[in-house]
Amino acid sequence: MDLDLRKLRYFVAVADKLHFGRAADELHIAQPALSRAIRALEQDLGTPLLTRDSHGVALTDAGRQLLTDAGPLLASAHAVRGRVTVAARGGRRLMVGFRAGIAVNPAVRLFNARHPDVIVDVQRIERHDQATMLLDGSVDVGYVRLPIDEAGLRVTPLYTEPTVAVLPAGHRLAGKDQVTEADLAGEPLVWHGDASTQPTRRPHPNAGYLVRGVDETLEHVAAGRGISFLARSATVFYSHPNVSFVPIPDLAPDQVCLAVPASRTSPVVDDFLTAAQETAEITAECGNYEMWLLGSSDVSKG
Template sequence: MDLDLRKLRYFVAVAEKLHFGRAADELHIAQPVLSRQIRALEKDLGAPLLTRDSHGVTLTDAGRQLLTDAGPLLASAHAARRRVTVAARGDRRLMVGFRAGVAVTPAVNLFAARHPDVLVDVQRIEGDDQAPMLLDGRIDIGYVRPPIDETGLRVVPLYTEPRVAVLPAAHRLAGKEEVTEADLAGEPLVWHAGPSTQPTRHPHPNAGYRARGVDETLEHVAAGRGISFLARSATVFYSHPEVVYVPVPDLAPDEVCLAVAASRNSPVIDDFFAAAQAAAEVTAECGNYAMWQRGGETAAQ
């Protein structure tokens, strides 16, 4: 039997709140109706999903598994609906998401030379938004930085860049031309990755304080709550009077990848991938952002 997406949405609401009344209020339906839909879903699947007793609602093993699988399923359905709506309107538009420090303009300029009829819009995204926004269709293509959950995605490495230490201006190493990881051992760290970050990716064991986005990171570093690490491109896009950037040559480089939902098959998306890869090659040859930008604009003419 096919899985009913409406029942699945109802189940997710109950599973997240573990309370039928609150889930019914969120869904704007009567609680008895919700209970009947959940029982019908359990019958469809041939397995109990929830345990209901005087202590409340808990998930069974089958319920926990369904909750894990439900997110990508519902996101895929939402994205399919959005793409059909866009196709029906005849829109020629790409929404490109990008992480802080990534320059999208060179690729957009190259792409526009081949597809002048396609509007390319851009949107800044954070680490914890990368996979969800691709899967639910809010962005069509993403310039992403690992770590990222690649489930349901096609992820292609694009380029790497050195990382720098982000230090308070009064830090003992702020005046150095470069530092090593050993120099920074034991420093408290303001960590700016998404919630999926794995401990093995932390630069040192003191990683703990997490900020969302570069702006928050700089504010916390300036306040003396710790140091941080960013891709070198951040030094072009972000500055702060109480923060300095110092190269760390022995630190593992930062990686930028292109990502798209695995279900997306489009010549237009393939062409944007090609433009992004060509722009990245210009970046590698030029060696700095200013030349990268000029190279991308020149190639598009």
């Protein structure tokens, strides 16, 4: 049995809205046609996916499982279409995504020395969309930070970097050589949407401020609304006159990885992964973290 991607897309719309009428409006189709497609999908799979009664629409256990699996599958199909389109145009292009503070230039230069015919573009990605942009083909390979939803991805650890506390310039601990997590216990947090990325001693999620990205983090901290935590590379790429970065050695280091869609097979992507791993190894060997981040080392000759 071949899974019909059109029916699957219709099911995801209904599962998201839990309402056939609103899902039909979003899909720009008639509600009876949507209902028939969902029934046909249930027949194809041999199990009910939704329950419908006077209280509304709800997912069955099978429906919840299908919804979990559907996202990566639909994103992969979309990415296939995009890659075929690029191939049909005869172009050789690689899109590299990267999280804030991660320098891609050393790997790009080494890769370009070996593949001068391939155009490499770079695009910054945020924590909340790093997996999505890989799965939907927006980027071919990504420098990501853990944690990340690894479903449908191949994730390779690359290197770790220390964590720093981000404090308002007037904070009692600003300017210290280092602080401990215990020193900051009870402080209000400027935190990211994924609470698992924050230290264990954190306030209730309703405390502090929810932010997206480093720029928002620095502005909220500078305004005295709380403290935060970033990878050390933030101190190289970002600065703010009203913010102080202080090392916090007892926090787990930030893990940087390379990620590609698990279904992707491409010699060009594989060669970029090799270049990225080689430049990371150079960094570890020379121990000059800041110089490597700023792209001062001529790794293309390595």
